[in-house]
Amino acid sequence: MLKVLLADDEPLMLEGLCFLVDWTELGFEICGTAMDGDDALQLIQSLNPDLVITDVRMPVIDGLELIKQVQGGALQPKFIIISGYADFQYAKTAIQYGVCNYLTKPLDEGELESAVKNIALEIRSVRKSDAYRRAETAYVQTELLSQLLTREYAPQELEQTVRQLPIGDDSRIRCMLVYGAALEHGNVHGCRLLDRLCRLAEQQIEHITVLPFVIGQDKHGYVLISGPDGPELTPLLVTRFIRCIRNDYEENVTFSVSDEHRGPYSLNTVFQEAVAAGVSRLDNRHQEVYYYEEEHLEQQLLLPSAFMKSLTKAVVEGRVDELPGRVREFFAVISGDHASKQWISAYAANIKVELLHEIGRRGGSTADWERKWFTASQALTMQSDLEKQTLTELCEAAEWFAEEDGVQTDQNISKAIEFIRDHYPEKLKLHDIAEVLHVNAAYLGQRFKKKLGISFNEYYHAVRIEEAMKLLRRTDLNIGEIAARVGYADTDQFTAKFKAINGISPSVYRKG
Secondary structure: OEEEEEEOOOHHHHHHHHHHOOOOOOOEEEEEEEOOHHHHHHHHHHHOOOEEEEEOOOOOOOHHHHHHHHHOOOOOOEEEEEEOOOOHHHHHHHHHOOOOEEEEOOOOHHHHHHHHHHHHHHHHHHHHHHHHHHHHHHHHHHHHHHHHHHOOOOHHHHHHHHHHOOOOOOOEEEEEEEEOOOOOOOEEOOEEHHHHHHHHHOOOOOOOEEEEEEEOOOEEEEEEEEOOOOOOOOHHHHHHHHHHHHOOOOOOOEEEEOOOEEOHHHHHHHHHHHHHHHHHHHOOOOOOEEEOOHHHHHHHHHHHHHHHHHHHHHHHOOOHHHHHHHHHHHHHHHOOOOOOHHHHHHHHHHHHHHHHHHHHHOOOOHHHHHHHHHOOOOOOOOHHHHHHHHHHHHHHHHHHHHHHOOOOOOHHHHHHHHHHHHHOOOOOOHHHHHHHHOOOHHHHHHHHHHHHOOOHHHHHHHHHHHHHHHHHHHOOOOHHHHHHHOOOOOHHHHHHHHHHHHOOOHHHHHHO
């Protein structure tokens, strides 16, 4: 709802303005009234109205002077001037001051309503354009900040890049990472991730600027910035910011925070420190905030080795259900350093080399797995793609080990079947069920077909048709009603599927 302020030194006129038009229907609420220009000026400064309707002649400050003073400030409401004097000079001056409309007394209801409607349209149009510009700027800024955080730049390159960010050479900065929020699909609490992070970053904490960033699928956080004359970014101040945003997260999240540094050249340093601080949460999960300490960096360098052993063990033991979470956490840790994609690929390759030794020890064909894993192919440029490929490959290997050991790893298939039977009238996709089960969709599809001998879609339609057959035998519902009951909006599609599976049409089946 837009806000309008009314100003006139005549009480009857002021009262009439309040009721002459239906302000709510026009999209406005009356936020205040004033009987002289000085009061109107103070109300504008305190209430920040979108529209001011004022008489030309008022005590203390007249309407034109009011507009002139407001133009020099930060607030820029729209103005409609009202005057009992049909004087061209007043109108000419009002236009010079950028007044939207000039109305003469006695006011005409239709004329006022038309003027207000036009202003409302203009305000909303400008705000929509501003929102698009802000969103575009936020996206560019977030992408730029993410790049600066995760790699080191040459001084000349950084000097050109950092101009687009509000970080000066003497600015104090800290980096904060958030762990535990479900970010795989770019959503938190039902909102678009970037939009929501930008909104949280707008929290006003003692003149601190907060910039959000998103890195890959598993990391997001904030850079806290204080100007050279601003406050120190103390743990107390960081805690205050966390309290402002904590309740906006649906999940139980934890935060890791870097030391305070100065200037844009330390962006990569504060990010590495925040990641290193997050290392301690793996062994100590009772805290909410973890601050960087020197030993964290040494611990971080040792973690990939431990993760590799743990991940390799899960694959060899055929624990397929654990792999999505373990692979995600493994990539989150090894990408904390400012390493290249080649370095990260090498870590993933080391795991597969270890698995080849174990496959050979158990009599498997290592040559087949080598061709599958290490045949030269187009390099994956996105870390998210490398992570997905690694997960698929490790799931295939875990399945092989499980079958070799006689381990039953078909619980997910049973759960998928149960889900389909419970939700068959809905539009289901393999990806949707994989999300529910927290497994890789490609792996689930392969496992499904291997277990049942048919694809996910074939089984899905078979369940629908099976339920339709029951309704054809047990009810008097017509074909269209039965099709809708089992999830087919198109009766012809239902009939075609029914005939493809059973060899006869639904109507023939009912008769037979």
